[in-house]
Amino acid sequence: MSHATVGAAAVGRSVRLYHAPARRAALDGFYARFVKAGGLAFDVGAHVGDRAACFARLGARVVAVEPQPRLARALRMILRGADATLVRALVGEAPGEATLHLNTANPTVATASAEFIAAAAGAPGWEGQSWDATLTLPVTTLDALIAEYGEPDFIKIDIEGFEAAALAGLSCPVPALSFEFTTIQRDVAVVALRRCVALGYRAFNASLGESLEMAHPAALDAAALEAWLLALPMEANSGDIYAALDRHALNR
Secondary structure (H helix, E strand, O other), rough: OOHHHHHHHHHHHHHHHHOHHHHHHHHHHHHHHOOOOOEEEEEEEEOOOOHHHHHHHHHOEEEEOOOHHHHHHHHHHOOOHHHHHHHHOOOOOOEEEEEEEEOOHHHHEEOOOOHHHHHHOOOOOOOOOOOEEEEEEEEEOOOHHHHHHHOEEEEEEOOOOOHHHHHHHOOOOOOOOOOEOOOOOOOHHHHHHHHHHHOOEEEEEEEEEEOOOOOOOOOOOOHHHHHHHOOHHHHHOOEEEEHHHHHHHHHH
């Protein structure tokens, strides 16, 4: 089977999984605490756009950042008719260029981090993953996106081990943001968490996997959230850490 056929099939599977009708109400209910009608939301690492589509359903203007060509084509169809802008770039600490490593069979784990690929090698739950192609792409920053499109109410960052680099390119806090963590790279999540503290965030929570539920009944401080992250079993695999200026937004 050709790379093109495998890649198209993988995107199709992701669209069916992440856009299942049963997920929409859960997505909308969870993100309504952060995203308001008439507001602005950034989806950095949009993949097949389940979050971007949710933000649009909630009435926000959306900036969806997705560098993979096949996923970008899918996003144009998924977000057709929405008030959405697609940005074909990586997001990092400073403008420039970087290499995106593609996983043809599993495009959701494309990464600009060679360290992420090394951490996945042989790790439980990551068996059989292969990054089999590369693209050289422009790198923008969160600050540059804000300068062009405005300050968002919420930023979602899911870029496979490049989250700390993206947050290094943000100089002022927005009302709320999230970034993905993995148990194979807790060190990256710790750096990202501490960057959030440096930006002025004091309230945090987390969500495991695709549960769309906060792991803690109320917001934690950074030290408590970091301790929770470091104590997670390896098989927890991944999730998202949330930071907000209004701690009440982080309650269950």
